[in-house]
Amino acid sequence: MALPLALSGQDIIGQARTGTGKTYAFGVAMLQRVGKPRKNRKKPRGLVVVPTRELAVQVTEDLVTAAGKLGSRILTVYGGRAYEPQIEALKQGVDVIVGTPGRLLDLVKQKHLDLGQIQALVLDEADRMLDLGFLPDIEQIIKLVPAERQTMLFSATLPGEIVALSRRYLNRPTHVRAENNDAEAEATPQTTQFVWRVHRMDKIEILSRLLQCEGRGLTMVFCETKRACDMVTDELKRRGFAVAAVHGDLGQGQREQALRAFRNGKIDVLVATDVAARGIDVDDVTHVVNYDCPQDEKSYVHRIGRTGRAGRTGVAVTFVEWEELTRWKVINNALSLDFREPVETYSTSPHIYSDLGIPEGTKGVLPHANRSRAGLAAEEVEDLGETGRTRSRSSRRGRDDDREERRERPARTPRERRRTRGGRVTEETPAPVEAEGIQGPVVELAEVETDVAPRKDSREERPAEAAPRRSRTRKAGLNPEVSLAAEAEVPARVEPPTEEPARGSRRTRREQVADAPRWDSEQAEPWEDDAAAESWDGEPALEAPVSHPEPEKIIPPSPFAVIFRSPDLASDDDEIAPSAASERVQNRRRAQGRGVQRGGRRPN
Template sequence: MIENTGGDGSGFADLGLRPELRQALVGLGYEEPTPIQRAAIPPLLQGRDLVGQAATGTGKTAAFALPLLQLIADGAGRAGPIALVLVPTRELAVQVSEAMHRYGHDIGARVLPIYGGQPIGRQLRALSRGVDVVVATPGRAQDHINRGTLDLDGITAVVLDEADEMLDMGFAEEIEAILSSTPADRQTALFSATMPPRIAGMVRRHLREPVMVQLDREASTTGESLLVRQSAYVVPRGHKPAALGRVLDLEAPAAAVVFCRTRDEVDRLTETLNGRGQSAEALHGGMDQQQRDRVMNRLRAGTIDLVVATDVAARGLDIEQLTHVVNYDVPSAAESYVHRIGRVGRAGREGTAITLVEPREHRMLKSIERATGRRITVEKLPTVADLRARRLDLTRAALRESLLEDDLEKFRGVIEPLCEEFDLFDVALAAVKLAQETSGTVDEEELPEAEPPPADDQGRRRKSPGRPSTRRSGSGMTRLFVGSGRSSGVRPQDLVGAITGESTLSGRDIGAIEIADRFSLVEVPEAAAEDVIVALRRATIKGRRTTVRRERHVPR
């Protein structure tokens, strides 16, 4: 059945949750379940299989975590894990595990995240001591199963979270093998932002008469997503770093994530922002887990206010203080845009999503608007006058707060002698001037305004002929040569899995794939080509290292 849910004002007490879980939610400040939670929790508590479709940021984690914790409480005392949660990335594994610890503190839930990049010895010791729920990436879960260190015989529930992302990253075989290793009478829940045919096939094979919970667009955008203010600025490529700095100066975010396409771009932009006086750090797949954790902890603690990240590194990111998301480049797919802006505007907090658009990317912005059904306001870049006015506003607000809250008596000895010599109003003006100069200078150079291509020009480009099998010349794609092919057992999913696992790209970023007997050709965005080449040369495909380079074109 399809349930299009909306808010009815009922609280968590109406969903059938144990008192300990309800008390934990109250302590965390949750008052009302989100639509996906209201629709999913009751059937999961009844033991039904379930398929849930909803956008990122709608509360999916609690929708499956709370029923699993109730299952643990009802079956207390069992030795092995009784629930397995599969997630696409290590960041999401940590996030889900931390959420379950918070919700299940009063019932003593033992939740263990296992993922690559962490010493396996630590995971082995924790598994041997006993756990209730394992939250794992498919690759590391399969590794433990093969070692005999993860026993699935006692599993009564399995959750596939962000199933579409796991398939895009090439984990289809691992997921199939893991599900086949669990008891046939287990309960299974699958959550996904999109429902491509491959997901439907998995549902048919592994779920039994599932309840289908599909939030319509209105329901899935209420609450968190509706609180995200979305805007865009059209900027020439060469002026994007300066434009970003100016927008950040105007917005003054408490904490922000700036998304870039490649690792190199992340590193370059981070250096540029720090050179402008911003406090920024990089976050991408080229960093080890300890480095990435350190960056996230500094953002949470307020030591830094900007993280420049790739999509892969930021998957599963959930920072309570986050106020702004900035797309330094227009995402290549509407789903990526939705995942990015889902990082802000959660739990009733307002958020802002800003996109910097090159003139040639204006059509991509329109396609995102059509896919999301939400208008993105195109605004003019802040001028020097705008920045000065904004800085004065901030100074005025700071002065007002200080007058209301601070103990200023100790400064009277500075002001009184000056007032004998000068007018009090003039003294205040001089103090404001010094405060402005202390906060830094305003860039005096006006940035050029850029307009999107006229509609008739866009129409001509749409009508120009091109080969339907490749997007290389028309949309910034290029083809890479991979020195392994059909004779080595290479399949398209192997290439997709290698690229998404080792680089910053997602499956949606990858274009056409051609596999010959001894080699393969795969399309990737031109801007990410060198990054992908370096990453794949370090990796193995079907257990072997292979040649990777740009395709060499023979003149005709």
């Protein structure tokens, strides 16, 4: 219906349900208007604006197929890819350009794209662009194209904003509507619909059993959020299904990889948000599952419109939770469906087996014998020179694993250990021994054993009458009794040994203490005067530390007792200072007294 009008050059508003071939309705007419490519013609003459990247790729494929005999140069521009290939293609010249609003405006601002010779402008899925907030960008693009042009607007639904846009920028458009009066009531006549009321914790189990029904081909599962997509994808992978996700947080290369694997049959389950609900045409999609209830009737129509296309049949199953019943009733009334009260369903309910043809005894895990798909890993990721940052949990987890594998641990340098005492290196520390094939200092194991092992035995064999070990204190004045006892145990001066040990030998601390002369603590006398302060060899010994008595602490008998009371400095002879009011009264009385003395009578 729209093709003759489009070939005649009239402005068109096309409204039809999804899957009816709107792309060829405007594509054939636009290619015919643009004509065959010419070498001296660099600027594009046809422009198609689409809301999503996946739809841009699909429209380009359809236009390339339609322009097989003409040889028209068609370019796709959208975000998430490198600018350089798109800029190079624009320099070589294109006839038709298909792109998203954001990337089109970026190329125009960079002065790589000139829309001054556009003859045919197409707005595909205009209602979806309105929902995504592209209306200001669309208005800016329309202002950049010439006023003398053919404008075609295609959409499944026509909200008020789109109608106002068409009245403002279209020239006497013809409204072509391929629908009956029942609106969306029979939008999907070839699709069998099921609506179940389920519990949130049981939805993944029902889905895993639904995916094992008889005659199931490619299946699309729609979720409301990106996080829900990742959760469902990970859970289905764990249960053995060949599945991939498509949502906005994935890079463009990963999104196209998932769609290619889905079209090629390497995976049979595609979990996506509403980004894949518009314009994605994949053959042999037999089942569509609304894992989360749609927001409105338009989303519901476009979601289940992925199946039952071009005369084929399909099955659409919608999960509705208890708190989503009100929203579903609004959708049910808008589309005049027969599912006002969804059937309460669990993973063990008998009707899910009978309605979908699921074999009896099917569990929530796919048997190993049925895991015949190659999986997403079999599809290579195309290097698109992606821009932006990927924020998906699964992709981030993969990048972290690769980064850990590439990270190399630096070689550890040998550490040279030296024995010290009091922060200074001891004289008997041997020089490093360098043997063949060994670098760095070598510590003899026998010496270490002699230093550590005998401690337990020597403690047991110590005689009872041996002198107690001395104790160290930080300052001698803190504990005078302990300090005096320590000075009495150890002599003031110890003569060094007359014979030097052999070079390279090491003496332990225990051997050095055993060879040193000891002082008998019982024969020692306290240092009472200067004469007694001489050591056994006649030399003056160190002076005894002076002990200061500790101040007496005041401990009150009760925590509420008064420790200090300020003295009362006032005396009985002190006069109380008068206040200002009392001074004024006294001054007034004195003045009255003086007047009586002078005049002989009191003043009136």
